[in-house]
Amino acid sequence: MHFNGSNYSSDTKEPEPAPGTAAENINPVLRHITPQLVRTEREVREKQVTQDISKLLGKPGPYTIETGDVLSIVVWDHPELSNSATVATAGPVGTGADASTSATTAPPAGFIVDHEGIIQFPYAGEVKVAGLTQDQARNLLANRLAKYLKQPKVTLRVQSFRSKRVYVDGEVKNPGLQAINDIPMTLVEAINRAGGVLPSGDQSQIIVNRAGVNYSINLPQLVQRGVNPASILLTSGDVIRVRSRDESKVFVSGEVVSPRALPMHNGRLTLNEALGESGGINPTSGDGSQIYVIRKNGPEQVVYQLDGRSPGALAMAEGFELSPKDVVYVAATPLANWHRSISLLLPGALSSAVGAVGPTR
Template sequence: MHFNTKDRASGYSASNSAGAAGEDTTDAVLKPITPQLVRTERELREKQVTQDISKLLGKSAPYTIDSGDVLSIVVWDHPELSNAATVATGGPVGVGADASTSATTAPPAGFIVDHEGMIQFPYAGPLKVAGLTQDQARNMLASKLSKYLKQPKVTLRVQSYRSKRVYVDGEVKNPGLQAMNDIPMTLVEALNRAGGVLPTGDQSQVVVNRSGVNYQINLPQLVQRGINPGSIMLTNGDVVRVRSRDESKVFVSGEVVSPRALPMYNGRLTLNEALGESGGINPLSGDGSQIYVVRKSGTDQVVYQLDGRSPGALAMAEGFELAPKDVVYVAATPLANWHRAISLILPGALSSAVGAAQPAR
């Protein structure tokens, strides 16, 4: 494959043949890494338009009863009206996947809200409680009972939260179902209930799927912009997925001590860090003046070049942030290329020549 680079400023074009003749040629723009370029790239990142997540932001609201919830109802001084609702279920219900599992496997005690959002209560008859808060449902029941009882005192609460749930998947400690209860289900709350993000998780790649639409959430970026991640409110049926750092890798190859694929740290990795984690430029064969970063931009490719021998090169490398799937390549010196070419043409010729040139002991 032929790889052509062209410097926009000077019009200079260079071709590096890496395969047989007749293959496709890929053109790429060559941009020298300079302090001005580093500043421009940083400004573009800061001005970059991110996905609108305003639909996810909101304020916490009281929990509303829905189909599947189990209510505990007590009418004071009238135990005959609330016998079933006072039977204990053997522990706290409605928090996390375990609670949801126990609620679906054991027969719940209390008044179950049916598929139409109704409950049946003595004297009050069928009551539609779906969509009401606990206080609203209690007041409605007390109003119904006041026709038969004098100033009835009613206690109504949700005993088992079974109607609303979200799903947390990916790089969290305890992936699975999270039942929504009277504590507002924010994105931070859901992640904490799942045991938190694992070290292998990328906090800049959190996806919230709502009604078939994926919202990309960059938690460190939100905090940097002054947006509290706790203001992202989840609703019933949302799916939260924390992607792995392995999905956003940078590849370092060429004349470095340890070529490797490096994961990014919460969406961030500089050129200096990538070279450092690869052991640096190989002192025997690496050409510090030819450090390249190959980046795909749409259908085109952009090649950034850093001259590591120039003053301030380390500062520019530290300020130049890489993007996922970038390829960092360090070219070999002309002497190393000549040595390899001779070794391919005449295997062992150089070592034999060196041995013949050394005086016999």
């Protein structure tokens, strides 16, 4: 792979060749990395239109009872009414399959909210509690019982939260189901309950799927812009996926000490960091004036060139941020290319010539 600046246009595109011709690969746009270009790229990144996540933002409210929740209800001074609806009755004590089956199939002690959002309670009959908070459901039940009991005092709470849940997947310690309880389920809360993001996880690539729509969340960027990630409120059925850093790699090749694929650090990696983590430019064969960054920018391909010998090159390399799937390439010096060409044409010729003119012993 060899680059020559004369083969590229400067900030212009060549006309597309006719289909089926050998020159279907369009000459990419060549742009020189200068302080002005670095500033322009930074401004474009800051002004880049991000996905609207306003639908995910909200203020947490009290937990509302829904279908499937199990309620614990206590009527003071009336123990015969407390949890009388679904208290499991213990059968004869025994061993074997019958005992284990009874333990796993016995209904939970409490009042289960049915598919219509209703519970059955003595004297009160059918009480629709779906959509109510615990305080609202308690007051409603107390009003129903007041027809039969004198100033009834009722304690009502959700014993088992089973109606609402979210799913956390990807690069977290404990992926799986997370039940929404009386503690508001925010994005940060869900990730913390899952054990946190693993070192292999990319905090700039968190996907929240709601009703078939994917929302991309960049946590470091949100904090930088003054948006509290805890304001992202999750609802039942949301799916959260933390992507791996391996999905956003930068490829460094050419005349560097250690060509490799580098993962980005939470969505950020500069050209200077990429060269440094690859061991730098090969001192024997690398051409510091021909450092290229190849990037696919929509329908066109852009090649950025940095002259590493120019004053301030390190500062420009540090300010030039790479994008996922960028290719960083360091070209070889003309002497290295000549040496390799001769070695391919005449294998062993150079070593023989050097030996012939070397000092004799």
